[in-house]
Amino acid sequence: MKLYSPDPPQPPAGPYPHCDCFRDASKQHQSVPAINDDVQDTSCDAWREVVARIERAARDGTEELSLLDGMSGADRARIITLPPIIGELTRLRTLKLYSSHFCRIPPEIGAMRALEYLDIYTSYRLHFLPSR
Secondary structure, eight states, X not given: OBOOOSSOOOOOSSOOOOOOHHHHHHHHTOSSOOOOOOOOOTTSHHHHHHHHHHHHHHHHTOSEEETTTTOOHHHHHXXXXXXXXXXXXXXXXXXXXXXXXXXXXXXXXXXXXTOOEEEOTTOTTOOOOOOO
């Protein structure tokens, strides 16, 4: 699976994702930073839109999905993780999450057996991917 974007798209209108987890840890002389532990608001319209897009892509057998395209900067900022139903995208080959505000990716992404290309370029709040 590729984890880079050779020709990144133009960034969406702000606000731009950023994170101060590691900068704050160095100020407080902590050996382990307090990684983003924000809670996803699952009642907002932006979350419902992401869920609907995933459900539609699963139903249609989509192979390429730019999940956040067309969303306003404010709506994109409300999405800090993927819903667990992301694992239902078993035919998806390309998932574009360019310039997301994600803090984490759920382990259900591992069920996406056809996934070859994951674009998380400039998703600066995302510090790691699930190991399973």
